[in-house]
Amino acid sequence: MYVIEHGNEIIIIDAGVLFPEDHLLGIDYVIQDITYLKQKANNIKALFITHGHEDHIGGITFLLQHIDVPVIYAPQIAVDLIKNKLKDRNIRYKNLKVYDSKSEFKFRNLSVDFVTTTHSIPDSHGIVVRTPNGNIFITGDFKFDLTPIGPVADFHKMAKLGTEGVKLLLSDSTNSLTEGSSKSESIVDEALNDVFAKHNSRIIVATFASNIYRIKHIVETCRKHNRKIVTFGRSMENAKEIALKNNLIEDKTIFIEANEAKDLKKNEICILCTGSQGEPLAALSRIADGSHRQIELVPDDIVVFSSSPIPGNKASINRVINKIYLKGVKVYTNTELSDIHTSGHANQEELKLMLRLIKPEYFFPVHGEYRMLKQHANLAVDCDIPKENIFVLENGDVLEMSKHGIKQAGRVPAGDVYVDGSRIGDIGSVVINDRKLMSRDGILVVFLNINPYTKSLLIKPNITTRGFVLVNENISLIQKLEEKVTQIVNNSLRKNYNYLDLKNQIILELNPFINNLTGRRPIILPVIMEVKK
Structure with missing residues (x-):
């Protein structure tokens, strides 16, 4: 997602999702922190979509749940895919409109037009945003394929754009580490x-x-x-x-x-x-x-x-x-001897060609891991873009563009927001760490029956586990744990105590005890039940 703002006008380019890495247990999607857009919601004029892949449209349903986007413009294939997503989420949105390579949209300060590109999905476009301080070109995902299945990229329009002048180029960096050109x-x-x-x-x-x-x-x-x-x-x-x-x-x-x-x-x-x-x-x-x-x-x-x-x-x-x-x-499978797949992203020589065609004054590599962005920046230097005019940025970094140039200008709130089922943003690092711990060492639950009048255990603690050990096959270990918990509880009950302190004391003492016996640290969950007799 990229946000372009001039005065009181904001346009958004793409709204995708990331798929979670292995360590984000139970997380379905990772989406953008849209705090800044919430603060400026009244200034948003439109959302423009470059093409219909999940990492460019997958976040739209989540965005619409928090912000009233006045209109979404997308190519036909992307529109059909977005409609399916809206239907699945039971979201009614009536202002989803189709654009093509000839479309042009004008606002008070900004105007937007489009350039046909080649990618692995039909209806892929680069987006030109014309501002009072210069033109911005966002390539979207692209490659240069002279014998594609669909239309050839519009080289003429790109060259014309380069001749007109582009202040800032944002270019796809996915395959910047791959030498040569992608296969057709x-x-x-x-x-x-x-x-x-x-x-x-x-x-x-x-x-x-x-x-x-x-x-x-x-x-x-x-x-x-x-x-x-x-x-x-x-x-x-x-x-x-x-x-x-x-x-x-x-x-x-x-x-x-x-x-x-x-x-x-x-x-x-x-x-x-x-x-x-x-x-x-x-x-x-x-x-x-x-x-x-x-x-x-x-x-x-x-x-x-x-x-x-x-x-x-x-x-x-x-x-x-x-x-x-x-x-x-x-x-x-796809190997050097069997070309049954080719990437939809540009390799190094194609990235250089884009830089030569557009001839930007400033360059901002996007859509890739840091090492990919860094390599794309090196390619730009090879293509005569001054090093001081290249920005390798993190999510949330702001570029300020004036008639005199572009400079980095602070940050806005940014970070990963986790989607877990129907919950958006409710899951933080603490929960993720607990899930990692449970996946590695399991969970141990201690049930205690306490008489609040006599301040005593009515029966010995009952211990059960999930993902730690099988209780029936580790009877001696469970007995040691029960004895240790009994000792901890009896010592605590002799003092002034409350249930929260008692739970914390059990966790504090039982954790190293279990680690010494087993080398593992399961999550310990004490459950206290008052039995008044």
């Missing part, structure tokens, strides 16, 4: 065709549901080889419907229901599914586990991963691949 989608088309031509058995293809151009590839390859397609996975079904609605796929008859596949030969079937990143609940993972209700792998099946691992997902993907291999199934 047409190469993937050839590689997929080779796989289909080589095998007469059932083929299962897993890819990103958001990669609609890849789905179009697969459909055309299946048509060439007289195969019908069965889709599995909700997001894949949604992508298929959107592609059909927008005529990206014209032959609806190529898709069949799962029960219809029983009447076809193996070499007449292709299964298109989610799960290319090893997601545990995705269709391919369930197929690999043998838990899918409709698909069972057989040894002559072919599984194609038409994707590359997202950082952090490699272990999950390898687990799924191993399970598939154990069933005697051949697996194709």
Whole structure:
């Protein structure tokens, strides 16, 4: 999410989500801290979307729950995807409007127009924001592909923009560490065709549901080889419907229901599914586990991963691949010898080309980890952008643009906000740390029955655990813990005490005691019940 403000006008570019890393246990999404936007809500004029990927539209439903965004402008494919999200969240929003490469929107101080770019999803655009102090160009996610499936990037408009003058360029840094140029989608088309031509058995293809151009590839390859397609996975079904609605796929008859596949030969079937990143609940993972209700792998099946691992997902993907291999199934993954996937992001030479075309006065690398932003900044220096005119920033940093130049100017509130189920922002670092502790060392619950009149334990403490030890198999350990708790409680009951102090004392003394016995530190939860007799 990027916020551009001039006077009393604010426009927002994109509103995406991050998917949580492994250490954020139980967290569904990570979204932006929108405190600043809440404070300036009356100045917001519009939200503009570059394209329909989750990291650019996934936060819209959460944003709308807190801020009244007057209008959202997005390309057609993104609009269809956003409508699905709004429906899923039961949010009514009527001012969702479509733009195309010829659209232009003018406000009092700002105006916005668009440049066609190439990415792995149709209807991708760069956004030009024209301000009284100079032009800003946000590339969005892009690559340069001279033989794409969809339209070629609008080189002429980019060059014209560079000639007019761009004060600040914000450019995609995702693949800034990768040398050379990205491979064309047409190469993937050839590689997929080779796989289909080589095998007469059932083929299962897993890819990103958001990669609609890849789905179009697969459909055309299946048509060439007289195969019908069965889709599995909700997001894949949604992508298929959107592609059909927008005529990206014209032959609806190529898709069949799962029960219809029983009447076809193996070499007449292709299964298109989610799960290319090893997601545990995705269709391919369930197929690999043998838990899918409709698909069972057989040894002559072919599984194609038409994707590359997202950082952090490699272990999950390898687990799924191993399970598939154990069933005697051949697996194709993207390698130097098999080009069944290409990135939708620009490599180093394409990033340099963007810098040369736009010729910005100042440069702000975006959309990537710090090392990617830093490398993109180095590429900009190679392309004759003065080092002092390049800003590698953190979330919340502010750039101030005047007619005389651009400088860094403080910060606004920023940080990660966690979405856990229906709760937004209620989960903080303390809860996350507790979840980590429970996942590593478990939880131990101590039940105490205390007579408040006699200040005594009525029965010995009752201890139960989850994720720590099995009580029935560790009787001697549990007995030692019960004796220790009894000692702690009796010592505390002889003094003036309250229940809060007693709980804290049990945790304080029991924690090192358990650590000495087991080397572990479970979360300790004392539960005190008053029994008045």
